[in-house]
Amino acid sequence: MSQLAFAEPAISAAVIELSGVEKRFGSLPVLNDISLKVYQGEIVALLGASGCGKSTLLNIISGLLPPENGVITLQGEPIERFRRWHKLGYLFQEDRLLPWRNVRQNVNFGLEAGNLGREERRQRVERVLKLVGLEGFGDAWPHQLSGGMRSRVALARSLVVEPEILLMDEPFSKLDPQIRSTMHDELLRIQQLTNMTVVMVTHDVEEAVVLADRVVILKPHPGRIHQISAVDLPRPRVPTGKTVTEQVRLLRLEV
Numbered sequence: 001m002s003q004l005a006f007a008e009p010a011i012s013a014a015v016i017e018l019s020g021v022e023k024r025f026g027s028l029p030v031l032n033d034i035s036l037k038v039y040q041g042e043i044v045a046l047l048g049a050s051g052c053g054k055s056t057l058l059n060i061i062s063g064l065l066p067p068e069n070g071v072i073t074l075q076g077e078p079i080e081r082f083r084r085w086h087k088l089g090y091l092f093q094e095d096r097l098l099p100w101r102n103v104r105q106n107v108n109f110g111l112e113a114g115n116l117g118r119e120e121r122r123q124r125v126e127r128v129l130k131l132v133g134l135e136g137f138g139d140a141w142p143h144q145l146s147g148g149m150r151s152r153v154a155l156a157r158s159l160v161v162e163p164e165i166l167l168m169d170e171p172f173s174k175l176d177p178q179i180r181s182t183m184h185d186e187l188l189r190i191q192q193l194t195n196m197t198v199v200m201v202t203h204d205v206e207e208a209v210v211l212a213d214r215v216v217i218l219k220p221h222p223g224r225i226h227q228i229s230a231v232d233l234p235r236p237r238v239p240t241g242k243t244v245t246e247q248v249r250l251l252r253l254e255v
């Protein structure tokens with residue numbers, strides 16, 4: 001792992017670029033001078049102690065929350081001009097499934113803000129259900145599903161828009177370790193297929209090392225970038241493997 005602060009990969013133009021981003025809530029400064037570039041097909045983990053502003057930063061990248069200062073561009077467009085509904089997927093900590101809708105209808109929810117025709121929507125939903133391993137479960141209801149399956153439905157709903165950027169806020173943190181690990185594999189498989197750019201929030205160092213190409217470590221009061229580390233281990237990364245354990249130890253010293 002490169003311990004160089006602000007290490008950046010030598011690849012194409014940034015898909016996400018933040019420059020001098022600041023955020024306050026009332027008199028509380030939450031983010032201070034955040035500058036970061038994320039490149040096509042990268043998985044970047046935002047890692048840090050509770051309250052350091054990880055979720056706030058993700059919400060700013062998504063355009064849900066305006067910053068006080070700073071510039072944000074997505075694929076070179078100012079964020080307010082970025083056509084969010086079909087380029088950006090957002091996966092939350094809770095699966096947020098609607099209990100009165102079956103699996104297919106929950107996934108279709110991701111498309112309802114757009115202007116695709118009924119047949120195109122139907123095909124996309126079926127395609128994405130297959131992609132996440134839920135083929136044949138379209139008619140099931142949320143209450144009939146295990147935690148892992150619910151998590152797959154939420155992932156499908158965020159992928160059905162075929163996003164170029166996927167933002168994830170600790171989506172697997174409530175799953176038990178075995179299912180969590182399966183979801184990590186699934187995410188990596190889908191990312192390889194689609195070459196999506198992924199920014200994920202986590203407070204789990206091991207999750208960051210297993211999934212990310214780069215780990216951005218934030219420190220609190222106010223939230224700021226402390227270090228950016230490239231994780232250049234081969235995949236698949238085994239959480240209990242020697243190299244991963246060593247990286248986890250090194251990053252833990254920084255968090």
Ligand SMILES: Nc1ncnc2c1ncn2[C@@H]1O[C@H](COP(=O)(O)OP(=O)(O)OP(=O)(O)O)[C@@H](O)[C@H]1O
Nearest residue numbers: 025028030048049050051052053054055056057203
């Ligand atoms: N809507 C809000 N209004 C006021 N303060 C807020 C709001 N949202 C977040 N904060 C505060 O901003 C700070 C950063 O919160 P944020 O949720 O971004 O941190 P985090 O690193 O994601 O934390 P956690 O790991 O616990 O989810 C915290 O002090 C929090 O209390």
